[in-house]
Amino acid sequence: MNALEIKKLVKHFDGVYAVDNLSLAIEKGKIAAVIGPNGSGKTTLINLISGIVPIDSGVVIINGVGARAIKPYNVPAYGITRTFQEVRLFNQMTVIDNILVVLTERNVFGALFEKHSAHHLKRVEEVLIKVGLWEKRSALAQSLSYGQRKLLEIGRALAMDSEVFLLDEPFAGLFPEMLKIMVAAVKDLRASGKTVVLIEHNMDLIRELADHVVVLDSGKLLAEGKSEEVLSRPEVMEAYLGE
Amino acid sequence: MEYLIHLAILFTVYAMLGVSLNLVVGYTGLLSLTHAAFYGIGSYTTAILLTQSGVDFFPSVVLGIILTLIASFLIGLVLSKFRDDYYALGSFGFNAIAFAVFLNWQNLTRGPLGIPGISKPELFGIDFSNNFNFLMLVLAFLGLVYLASRFIVNSSFGRVLKSIREDEEAIQVFGYNTLYFKLAVFMIGAGMAAIAGSFFASYITFIDPSGFTLMESVFILVIIILGGLANLRGSVLGALFLILLPEILRFVGFPSSVAAQMRQLVYGLILILLMLYRPQGLLGEYKI
């Protein structure tokens, strides 16, 4: 079964076709890696699915329901959560608040009179322990190191308990210790039946994690399939070496 | 003593304006320069009702709030199209429009002549034309506004406001339709400013459009920047300091007439120095 499917998706910025008539299917409960040279449209793909940039044409099918226009604030309702390539936290808020804020009531009155249940606080604690930031809970997000910021961002996504996680280069620039935490978090997602779309450049990590690989080049699908198989194709290597 | 009470009442009015604007600017990051417009709507509503109809003070406050909520809903809806600098400029535009309405809708506002003879409230047999009683009354309302604001900023709603300030697009992806949150806080802030306006009109007994110019919005902004963005106590302190400033200038030896002129200059200097050395204000937690 497919958790996520896109059909003939198109997005262009002025003359550049960032995503060019792209069709894909992502199987439920698997990790699908999206690779491709710089500027090949990987981030734009996630931006389209999460409503950050409007779709020119084509359709995104989530759990069998098609959407041609996606509002960012409806994205969780589709069961989707994402992270950003350039980490985007709520900088002048504490680590705890960065997580707690996504567990809040979504409507104004609900949020105004909400009493945070022990359940929410428990969830925050769980997530922060998992990403190794419980000790830092009272620090402002802006005071964290680069790696800690990446971990906080994945923690915020994990707190959402979505079905599909769109992760834009979560491992980039991490030192081994934090990399380990991040890899474990992604593996845990699959183990608990979640679907992960993983943008990544590191081939070793892709071999280790991905069930399925999608290769983009200039917004088009260059190849897709089982990871070992796709990664051994000459045209894929060439696209990478040619960048 | 009378003069101290006078200063205290002015301080209370501006503290209300500061606290309410801080919800919008400090906590939500919307650089609004239209607060004086809502303050003006509250003032004019009370002034007009008290001088031209039999309506009492307290119902006039309620009506002032309602009218301001409507105005701020519409203005907030338009402003929600803007971000950052554009937001500030757009909101500046609305203050200019409000001023033009106060000035030119002469049948209602008497335009530049202003509205004199606004009366003071009476309730439960307490006569609030006694300034001390009046001060107690505004202080009580400042207390209400302050407590309501504290409740708001400490609620989950307040946390969402801060996240909007930090990264609106990011919080949207987590399922918040930020338009509603921004509109709600904008309207709440405006409604509180209307309360301040009603009290101001009733206390000062005469209002004209010159009290609700862009300069007035800037003055309120200076209060909250001085005191500190996203800090409610800071706004109260900021109001205290700026209301006392002319007195301080006089105290250090400037003659009254010069002190009055100096005020604008000092506001300007304060802004520049703060931006240079302490952009988060004295007690602030957040930088623009």
Ligand SMILES: Nc1ncnc2c1ncn2[C@@H]1O[C@H](COP(=O)(O)OP(=O)(O)OP(=O)(O)O)[C@@H](O)[C@H]1O
């Ligand atoms: N908001 C935007 N406005 C204009 N052009 C954009 C925008 N977003 C992406 N592009 C362009 O679309 C193309 C694809 O960019 P995208 O960020 O999706 O690539 P990517 O595969 O994520 O690259 P990288 O590996 O460097 O992160 C690039 O040419 C980029 O310049």
Ligand SMILES: [Mg+2]
């Ligand atoms: Mg990218």
